[in-house]
Amino acid sequence: MAFIHSEQIDQLLILKLNRPDKFNSFNREMALELQAELDRAAADKSIRAILLTGEGKAFCAGQDLAEAIDPNGPGLKRIVDEHYNPLILKLRALNKPVIAALNGVAAGAGANLALACDIVLAAKSASFIQAFSKIGLIPDSGGTYTLPRMLGLQLASALMITGDKLSADEAKHFGLVYKVFEDAEFLEKSKAFAQGIAQMPTKAIALTKQLLNDSFKNTLPEQLEMESRLQVESANSFDYKEGVNAFLEKRKAGFKGE
Secondary structure: OOOOOEEOOOOOOEEEEOOOHOOOOOOOHHHHHHHHHHHHHHHHOOOEEEEEEEOOOEOOOOOOHHHHHHOOHHHHHHHHHHHHHHHHHHHHHHHOEEEEHHHHHHHOOHHHHHHHHEEEEEOOEEEEEEEHHHHOOOOOOOHHHHHHHOOOOOHHHHHHHOOOEEEEHHHHHOOOOEEEEEEEHHHHHHHHHHHHHHOHHHHHHHHHHHHHHOOOOOOOHHHHHHHHHHHHHHHOOOHHHHHHHHHOOOOOOOOEEE
């Protein structure tokens, strides 16, 4: 049984976490399958955006604790080093936009996996929870890096220490979610949104993502220099020329992601 269900619709790749009986909690096989799918997407020019969602009631409940405590299992160090850290790095380095579509609860590593994506959409009934403190662990999967930068130190600390749950609307209020859709129309609207992103100038989006990643370590002069350099690179793309011509000719641009 594949733990990641993969479907390509035109230029959009839909990846669905597929352990619904375990609320899509990660075991080793699912983590490695998702890493492989992200590698494949990065190399496939026909894919211009990725929609990551979950099967069933949950987006992802984090780590499968049965595997974590199994004396014959990989152990927590390998789980963090070989499962989650590579996933977060691959999501941030991927040269295409990744949209997380939270169909249900995103807990622990599942919440931080979503926050590593470029855009987060959520069903009305979805929720976020930094569940680590509930079982005596510290947040992983980049949560201690991303969350304070998104929310500020005080709010990030409160959510991680208490393990309190945020509703989809609360998460949107705090800037963790871009759009919230009613449950009945969530899948349809999420796909339509992601398909729209897949038609945009993918190269410029990849360069924007690179700039955002580096902004966390650059000084302002370094960031300005990088913007100048990557602006020249984007201006040499097909999509820039097409975008300008479409604007001047008052028509819809036909971007190729090149």
